[in-house]
Amino acid sequence: MRTTTGWRADPGETALRKAALERRELRADDIAVRIDYCGVCHSDLHALEAHAARSEGPLVPGHEFTGTVTGVGGGVTRFAAGDAVAVGNIVDSCGTCAMCLRGQENFCREFPTLTYGGADRRDGTTTQGAYAREYVVRERFAHPLPAGLDPAAAAPLMCAGVTVWEPLRALGVGPGTRVAVAGLGGLGHLAVRFAVALGAETTVITRSPGKADDARRLGAHDVIASSDEQRTAAARDRFDVVVDTVAVAHDLGPYLRMVAVDGTLSHLGHLGPVTVETTDLLIGRKHLSSAGSGGLPATAAMLEFCAEHGVAADIELLPSSRVNEALDRLRRNEVRYRFVLDMSDLP
Ligand SMILES: [Zn+2]
Ligand SMILES: [Zn+2]
Structure with missing residues (x-):
């Protein structure tokens, strides 16, 4: 040995x-x-x-x-x-x-x-x-x-890197794709960097308004505070891909509603049971996926x-x-x- x-x-x-x-x-x-x-x-x-x-x-x-x-x-x-x-x-x-x-x-x-x-x-x-x-x-x-x-x-x-890289690539993120990254932590900050470097229009959705400056420094083009009801309502059906890196159990509904028609919510940050209202998938023919490593x-x-x-x-x-x-x-x-x-x- x-x-x-x-x-x-x-x-x-x-x-x-x-x-x-x-x-x-x-x-x-x-x-x-x-x-x-x-x-x-x-x-x-x-x-x-x-x-x-x-x-x-x-x-x-x-x-x-x-x-x-x-x-x-x-x-x-x-x-x-x-x-x-x-x-x-x-x-x-x-x-x-x-x-x-x-x-x-x-x-x-x-x-x-x-x-x-x-x-x-x-x-x-x-x-x-x-x-x-x-x-x-x-x-x-x-x-x-x-x-x-x-x-x-x-x-x-x-x-952290490859866990967000693989789904971004598998979902075809590139120039012209509208991507939102929910949660700005270990996974989220790398998802932002990758999405921006891949040429996507990239938005951060965060529960901590204090992270807005950081999000922009990382290259995000826009930041939405999840507590801002006006902005979240305006973001309805907007993103081709929503990368959800929130690390605790949470309701997927608000993020699914921001996914565009035929778009995908990629749920990465939290391993465990989730509850989904099927109407949140039905309206807009939306996809729910996950990935890891x-x-x-x-x-x-x-x-x-x-x-x-x-x-x-x-x-x-x-x-x-x-x-x-x-x-x-x-x-x-x-x-x-x-x-x-x-x-x-x-x-
Ligand atoms: Zn790890
Ligand atoms: Zn094998």
């Missing part, structure tokens, strides 16, 4: 403590990555809370990271020591099902192996995430980090696009020793728009 250092929650705990961690020895198609930066995702909070309730095994969160290759297995062809890489929330899949064959490893019918809390497909061990100094990953699930992308600001692209081809395309268009996350960079503070502040929504941990304080 290889050993590294990371931030681990012991059984029954949500607080993370510095601990020695084991990584597997490199298999033929593995690379070892020195993790330089890892984003702090809402899923990490949910995982820690679920973990504390279950009291099973230790948990190391972290599933959007960038770093540097430090070692390669004997069969590795795409990477060499010293290469800059990026890894997201999926580190393996079956590779043979219909979803994998079409490059949608995120929808693998045998369920993709998650970067943490997943079961390794070869030895069955539980994967431990990237709040750590080193990760060992199949080369197929690592991406070259294009030159010109800041490695700290690029880390959140690997989960991304396949390997879409992730690679996103990174190229980001390098070309200078798109990355707005981050607050903290030394990894402040990880518990980052999680507390994320819980209280006190971040614009993503915490990223700098792992250089780990041995």
Whole structure:
């Protein structure tokens, strides 16, 4: 086994403590990555809370990271020591099902192996995430980090970024498309940047009027406060695509009513049951969809696009020793728009 250092929650705990961690020895198609930066995702909070309730095994969160290759297995062809890489929330899949064959490893019918809390497909061990100094990953699930992308600001692209990128592309967003992004957080601020860079007319719908200036700085052409009844009424049937990144359970009705005829509400921010009035779909022949994470081809395309268009996350960079503070502040929504941990304080 290889050993590294990371931030681990012991059984029954949500607080993370510095601990020695084991990584597997490199298999033929593995690379070892020195993790330089890892984003702090809402899923990490949910995982820690679920973990504390279950009291099973230790948990190391972290599933959007960038770093540097430090070692390669004997069969590795795409990477060499010293290469800059990026890894997201999926580190393996079956590779043979219909979803994998079409490059949608995120929808693998045998369920993709998650970067943490997943079961390794070869030895069955539980994967431990990237709040750590080193990760060992199949080369197929690592991406070259294009030159010109800041490695700290690029880390959140690997989960938050691709989660909004894939639906925007699948829904054909581009010049002439009218897009609204509901919720301006980790997902939402990247959805705005992507939609603007793709050439769409982009509006932000926010419950926090104080975010209007930020929305415009991110490139939004218009901002609607969801409390403004006049503006929301005037936006009825207006948007080809509404990207809903609101992270708590909420009524979809007000957003569906802003979708144009034959347009789509893409519901991304909150996993859980939703209630829909079918008349909100019937009137205007509207579509309701969802998405999560991304396949390997879409992730690679996103990174190229980001390098070309200078798109990355707005981050607050903290030394990894402040990880518990980052999680507390994320819980209280006190971040614009993503915490990223700098792992250089780990041995
Ligand atoms: Zn995530
Ligand atoms: Zn599969």
